[in-house]
Amino acid sequence: MVILTLNCGSSSAKYQVYDWDAKDVLAVGVVERIGLEYSTIEHQALGKDEYKTQFSSPTHKEAIELIISILQDKQYGVIDDISKIGAVGHRVLHGGEKFKKSTLVTDEILKSLKELVTLGPLHMPANIMGIEAARKVMPNVPHAIVMDTAWHQTMPPASYMYAVPYEWYEKYNVRRYGFHGTSFLYTAKRASVLLGKAPRDTNVIICHIGNGASICAVKNGICVDTSMGLTPLEGLVMGSRSGDLDPAILPYIMNLTGVTSQEIDTLLNKKSGLIGLCGRSDRRDVQAAAQAGDAKAQLGVDLECHRLKKYIGAYMAEIGKVDAIVFTAGVGEMGGHIRWCSCSGLENLGVKLDKKKNEIAHCRNAEFEISTDDSPVKVFVIPTDEELVMTEDAYALMAGTYDVHTNFHYSFEDKTYVNKARARGFAKNLETRPELKDILASPR
Structure with missing residues (x-):
């Protein structure tokens, strides 16, 4: 089974395909210029040639349709059938105070996300468009949302409140939320290991x-x-x-x-x-x-x-x-x-x-x-790995084993954890830069 992660911006859609059983990245790519006169896709699959082309993508729906198509392509793809995708994880900028952890997408959840658009008007519309488009293309697959703000929900009031009229918080949700949460979650856990x-x-x-x-x-x-x-x-x-x-x-x-x-x-x-x-x-x-x-x-x-x-x-x-x-x-x-x-x-x-x-x-x-x-x-x-956090959250939500990070164990919290894709890249770096080996941070 594979997990697809999507990070949709206003005119782009980044994606990664992760083989859950092999614990390895199968493909990564990005669609850019969505909604413009032409769009582009750059796709790289494990052990295959890079694929680049231009195409028409008026909305995120066409972009995601092409992503699914190229993932199943005989020459450049990594799966032979869309049914191999077991879950999709979506990055979402803002969860406000409604979302304190990742969750599966439902119509009610989407409605709640739309109510938060005013907190992230530059990013939230694109995030939501990407989720809606992916659900149309893959209606029978569980979709999960992973919020940038969720990690920061443990802040005490003295950290997240502003010294402004209190009714701004009560009526308009004015407070500190914080972002880059999936990155902080990953690197905090990895720092503990080291x-x-x-x-x-x-x-x-x-x-x-x-x-x-x-x-x-x-x-x-x-x-x-x-x-x-x-x-x-x-x-x-x-x-x-x-x-x-x-x-x-x-x-x-x-x-x-x-x-x-x-x-x-x-x-x-x-x-x-x-x-x-x-x-x-x-x-x-x-x-x-x-x-x-x-x-x-x-x-x-x-x-x-x-x-x-x-x-x-x-x-x-x-x-x-x-x-x-x-x-x-x-x-x-x-x-x-x-x-x-x-x-x-x-x-x-x-x-x-x-x-x-x-x-x-x-x-x-x-x-x-x-x-x-x-x-x-x-x-x-x-090095951060936000996609892996999204992948593990999506899988756990699908499997019914997910919980807030303080009660949940990620694979990268283990001393024996190895990022296979990065290990391959590091081996290539060592060929020309052997001095890198001397400063590796090994788990104590």
Whole structure:
């Protein structure tokens, strides 16, 4: 049996096919430009040639129909019949306070999701369209939703409430929700394994740094605070999002320039962050420009790391004794300069980064320990695997064995767990970079 996971954006649909019995990834791919004049698909199946083409996809329904078709294709596919798909897991941005854990999709559940669209107007419509389209194409298969916000439902009120009129919370659901939950769940559990502790005995700070970025304080294995808020705009400096700012800036700029609230929303989400500071969002481009003497690019690097360091320090104060700091997601896994800059100066708090290990650790196929041997606080680079969380949740919901993560055991919590797809990739990396083996983070 295989599990299909779908992550539908406004104009895209990412997917993965996982062989539950073999515990291996069979195929991954993405459909882009949905709803435009033409769409594209990039598909890669285990042991087969990559497939790319253009096609017409006015809606997510056509995109998902093509995904199912290519999965059954004799040359590029991985299954011979759609009945081999035992369950489908869908990533959903926002569960509000209604969804504290993953759940199977019903008409009533879809109705509840639609009531939450105002909390995530940029992402939720696409998430829902993807679920509806997949249910039409695969009506007899169990569909599960996995919310980005569910992991953060353990936060205490002092962490999730804002100091605004209380009726805003009562009437309009204004509170901190947090995002990147599946990533934090996976990396928190993996950090416990690497530390040789049970999750309930583990305190870690996790930095999920991609184009979007957030940080999470994990105490005794559960989330107690996070940087993103009602929406994914708050917190760290991101590729195109501002992160934290003085709220008074908004009416100030609106009064001076005449921009509307919708225009301000676009400016803060799509034209701020690193793009706003230096015109670039890809950290590789920002770093290259900074090294070439671009003062604005250097400001972007400095500001991003300064904000990260502030949050790390604040969360260390909040959770007490910290076992480890974890870096994950694209930049967290590959951006050594961001890791180094954000941890430098934290030595008095027990964080000692090994410069050589940090420089070597840019490979997305393995877990690394980049702190010095005598560092009281360990520093790990752990590649995230949100798709695996979605896969295991979907299977368990289908099988009737699922429960909230504090009562549920994931396969990747075991010391013997091996990600076969990454193991293959790491073996290839070792052929040209044997030094990677020396910084592997092995379970204690």
